[in-house]
Amino acid sequence: MIKVADLGGAWTLSGPSLSGPSLSGPALSGPALSGPSLGDEGLPAVVPGCVHVDLMNAGRLDDPFLDDNEKAAAWVGRADWTYTRDISWDGPRPERIDLVFDGLDTVADISLGGVALGSTRNMHRSYRFDVTSLVGADPVPLEVRFTSAYTEAEAVRTQLGPRPNAYPEPFNYVRKMACSFGWDWGPTLVTAGIWRPVRLEGWSTARLGSVRALTTYRDGVGVLDLDVDLERTQARPLRLRVLLDGRELAVVPVPGERRPDFKEVVPGQAERQPDFKEVGPGQAERQPDFNEVGPGQDERQPNFNEVGPVPDERRPNFKEVGPGQGERRPNFKEVGPEPSEPMGNFKEIGPGQAERQPDFKEVGPVRIDVPGVQPWNPGAANLYDLTVVLLDGDGDGDLELDRWERRTGFRSVEIDRSGDGFVFHVNQKPVLVKGVNWIPDDIFPSRMTRERYALRLGQAAAAGVNMIRVWGGGIYESRDFYEVCDELGLMVWQDFLFACACYPEEEPLYSEVVAEARENVSRLSSHPSLVAWNGNNENLWLYRASGWDTEPGGDSTWGERYYLETLPEIVAELDPSRPYMAGSPWSGSWEHEPNSPEHQTFHSWEVWNRQDYVHYRDSTPRFVAEFGWQAPPAWRTLRDAVSDEPLLPDSPGVLHHQKADDGNGKLARGLAPHFPAPDSVEAWHYLTQLNQVRAVRTGIAHWRSYWPHTAGTILWQLNDLWPVTSWAAIDGAGRFKPLYFALTSLYADRLLSIEPRDGGLVVAVMNDTDAPWAGSLEIAAMTTPISVSPRSVSVVPVPADLVPSDFLVARLDDVRDVWFAAETSGDPGLTVTATPVPGGLDVHVRSAGLARDLLLQPDRIHPDAVVDRGFVTLLPGESTTFAVRCPAELDPASVKSPWVLTDLASVLHS
Template identity: 65%
Template sequence: MPHVDELGGTWDLRVAPHGPVPEQAEALAGVTVPAWVPGCVHTDLMSEGRLEDPFRDDNEIAAAWIGRTDWQYRRDVSWSGPAQERIDLVFEGIDTVADIALDGVALGSTRNMHRSYRYDVTTLLDGVPRPLTVRLTSAYTEAERVRELLGPRPNAYPGPFNFIRKMACSFGWDWGPTLVTAGIWRPVRLEGWSTARLAAVRPLATYDGTGSLDLTVDVQRTRECDLRARVLLDGREIAGLDLPGGATVAHAVADAGEVTPWSPRGHGEPALYDLTVELLDGDRTLDRWECRTGFRTVAIDRTGGGFVFHVNREPVLIKGVNWIPDDIFPARMSRERYERRLREAADAGVNLIRVWGGGIYEDRAFYEVCDELGLMVWQDFLFACACYPEEEPLYSEVVAEARENVRRLAPHPSLITWCGNNENLWLREPSGWPGKPGGESSWGEKYYLETLPAIVAELDPSRPYQAGSPWSGGWEHPPNDPDHQTHHSWEVWNRQDYTHYRDSAPRFVAEFGWQAPPAWTTLRDAVSDEPLLPDSPGVLHHQKAEDGNGKLARGLAPHFGEPASTEAWHYLTQLNQVRAVRTGVEHWRSHWPHTGGTILWQLNDLWPVTSWAAIDGAGRHKPLSFALRELYAERAVTIQPRDGGLVVAVLNDHAEEWTATLLIERQDTGGAVRATATERVSVAGRSVALVPVPAAVADFGDPVAELLVARLDAARALWFAVEDRDFSYDDPALTVDVEPVPCGLDVHVHAVGLARDVLLQPDRVHPEAVVDRGFVTLLAGESTVFHVRAPVELDAGLVKAPWVLTDLPSVLRR
């Protein structure tokens, strides 16, 4: 069996000799700084007190020199394991441009953050420590060199990210800082082996009544001899693959027999099986590969321009979120952090995570947790918002990167589709890229329409490929045509109010969203401005979208008017984010299966920023994250304008029929019922029914003081005929009782009159406090309980401090 010596932990870091030294780096010239591997230069310098937190104020700007500097990592290594025929030095990830040497002998160079590297160091190691150096060239230097070689190419952001195979968003995005990293960002090790090792195992597990395993094994050898690979499923041998003589590849299709299929959330059990492949030389086990996998079959029905996912031959309504790297310094990610964030998504009713193309292929732990939770994964190849050269030195890097990651991720049943890029096919014409310098040169079309689909067809035919997001299926329609396949809805937010979501029913909405600032404490921790204002310098520095605050203001105006204070701005922008997303999701869900699903932009942030995220950069939940529970619930009702009237859309994403009595009332703010109607409804599983609201109920006698309420079992929907700024909100006469309980407080709230959008902000009680719900609307006479929890004892009196607990009528009266 291979023997492994991990080389993580403490290394030495210094500014690389004989490289560019920006003025800010001069103080470090010749200085050795302790570094941690896996890690990156920024986090090492922060740990040593040599770099201010770039997340605070405008410190990001002061850290820019790091990305312009060459760096060197060093440590001594020796082989302490048993004698082996071959010793390899293995890097799972280097960020990004590196020259590697052991004891002064050059081993190789890297130019791709998204690949692993393996070097034979057998003759260079013995029991004596030898110096291992990794010299990192500035990513800017490399990208600018390639740009000079190949000529310019347009992109949507200033950085040259499209000339280097590196996490694109480290160069800055409309929600992210410009912090161009360098480092050994994934584990590194020495690996000793003899005779042969398993170089790659690629299982494609599918289900069609029984399980089938299409398995390819790649072997690396030191000698020719007859070998065998034994395949075990939950300890049961299901196949054997012979590798005679010098054979290095074996393939077989094995019958896995009666298995429980892996199913996505809401559609059954995400059943997983232990898969083991053992490489044998006679009775001797040379190597062992293990993972957990699941059996399922995936297809996309694109009939008539549609876009509906089918898993195990069953159509699945997609209730998704877009995922960006959860930290601008991805080496800081851990399995625990992945699990926390993904469980938060699952708890919000999400069933699909789209891994966006400007980030990274995530760590194995990410996909394993998705496998376990039944979260489907849409995986972009890593191209976003730019023209990408198709020539060398980039083309071969793209091919190698794609082949490695398709193989690496193949075992994961959660991964259900590969996508060629994010917005590159779409943005070319609307952005006028063909008329810009380099716009007529190669721009990536070959990658998306030829290279990548060929790789997926060869290595992973078990999953559907799509050329891009958005993409209409071919050039006969505009790439972002809402009537054909996937659509990104950004006219709303950028130029239109969110009510315009109702103007169309795209076949599949792969991106849409509305901004809001982070939680109050997250904002205050990141911005030291006094006074703190929506347009104070630090707040604007943590707003990266073009005219982002202007769009927030224009989004508030038609609904609420101008906020009276920064605190009101914070509350109202959070509320408007929820209102916008609710408008879109409920409208589009009411058109299922014409509209195959929605993928919210975005779940998470990678630093504290005003953005579209539901969970902010400090991991605090915005109210949107709680609203998703209602919007993505299996069963829900919503009142929708349709054909000049109103309908109640009964949304049943449960397998069983939903039969109950629908109650529709028009009532005033004091709870008096002005009109009512009931109807018995039966809605088949996985379907939607539209129930017209009778004219006698829908005809508002006093639109500024009445609302519609629809109830079906525990589901409820509200409809107001006028905007909030025009509605006659009376004082709801809230009463608040705070009950200390173990680990927190239970806050009991009762409303005498209509209390719309009551919100408790737990971080205003304590930075570590959390709550179990976001905005809650109480009709006259209703009550609710906010469960506030924290790892410390909480001061109950703080609940009644300003802005801890508030409601919309109170905010509009201030």
């Protein structure tokens, strides 16, 4: 078995002298940067981690989430940093000892005992180095030196020339989390560090390099397609034993002899030849004894040109013929439903390439039918323990060498793009997508834990969400993220990491992109929650719509080859069980505008940017992959982050935590058609949160009423990564905004919505269950029997003589909707009673009149208090109970404090 020595924990961080000359660069502004020296001894650091967190823990950096401290932290991203510690190997000595980094952020040179191991330039890859001859019982110093990502990105930009970009920072020139350079909801905090686990691995004979376990489900039978890459120290017979829930599915012999021209290294790794030299910025000349063993590469020959030449122009034989596709070479398998036969045999020979070898099998593809399993479905996560064991020997007395274990499920997924539509099918059934966009949940992703993933994703599932889109300006999330999605039955749409910019296709970036994609497709392919790969976020759209092709650098390579050739080929080779789309938005071909609502995926941003939210009803897109409306965070989150006195919507700290262009102006213009200008920051906070809820409800209810023509919505966005005014439903402190609770009704299996249509009103009755929804539909004084078929929508016109001048109520069973003809209402005459209960308070509210948009803000009572609902409208004589829960004891009288419990009328007439 492999022996693992964890190298996480205590390290030492060293860096620039803060008392020396100030750092400067395009990203920096304001006063000269200076401070106390780090000292020769360095600072204590924690791995996994990052420089910013280590500096904060050492008291050398103020929390950049507070006030405008972000500005004072800018120097950190411009500096170079070094992490050091001693390592040794205890116990019996194996044939091979590897140093493994699961993630380095980003541009690093690694040395052990003064011997250079290699250099990295990609945050989204892992790296493996053979250190057998360098590590023993005596401690030796391990050093990881990080060059500023700015230095690397700006050097590549100088080398390759400028490219258009939606933001001023050079994130498109380095393979790093793009949003660390700032976004319209995030701070500019350019990180560095050993951000994922690091360890020593000792092994002998052979180990499992890469395991790709693709699971599908057809006609009541699960299917497992297994590919395994090995690394060896000895050529001897081996076996693979495959088990499901402890039951043996297959034993696969692995021959001991290799073809003379084949040298096996770690899947995707390159043994560097003595004359190999990397020449990109931020890289070191390789030493003759350098053996790089990180994923994504194979043995490089001295004259090997990775992935072929990188042309400045498109290949003349490339012709786009369909959704995100091109006319492919004869051996290219496009990405649709899984093949009836395993893919052709091949062995990787370098990033992005496959030498097809029909007469040779490493281990796989092996196809195993698995009858009797229950399918994995959205919301119904049937999972099984899949184990692959590598054994030494050919039968008797086998020694276990390595083991790979995952929880997996069996399902098939396709996207029906016929007729320009975009309908997800899981296990041959159409699925209404009720989704949210996911950004990294912390600007410092090394702080994420499995518990935090489980909390945030569990909150999404509890709101009725069935799809998480992992946005392309962030990261490929950790194994924990995808395992939690597997367990919750959450579908995952995974972007490749390209967002809002033109990306060069030349070296040094092209090989990094290919290696990164190959590793992460292989790494994530066993997760049943993963249902689609997407080439990029908004790059195809912006290249055409923003006129990037006419800007300086617009005639250079810009990423098209990645999205229309490279990435679909990698997915087709390594993961043919899932669909691929070239980008989002994307209309399927250049024959249409990339962001056309009539063709496939659509991003609806014109309304938020320029119009009243009622204009969401002007179109019925085929699939809305992004839309949203801003609001500030919860009151306590805002007050904890901003110390402005007086606090105003446009006070300096509030504006610093508003990153969108003219964001507060758009908030004000969004309020204007519906409400008078707020006369206090408290009223502004309440009304902007209410407007966010109304805007999102208008969009989702309208689009959902057109199912299956409009096949889904993916709200921008679920979460925030710091305290900020943004489109999120859960703010940067993890508190629910009222929008979160609105999602629970909008994404419920059954929904009623009164909609304006064709000059009148209709009631859309939406049933997203497998059973009919039958009952008596009440519309004002009218009652009519109705039965809505499973997974369908019925539309009932409202007779004109039933439309009142004030409000209209529609009700079916316990689901209702209210249509208001006017924005205002009178004093509702509320009676409020707060009763202590174990764990908090029950707040009972009864209304004598109409109470619109009643809101209880628990964080105004106590920072840790939560409530079970958002905005509530009470008709005359109705009542409701808010369940307020808190680990601390709550005073019932606190409910009567200003702004704890309020309604629309009291805000408008205060």
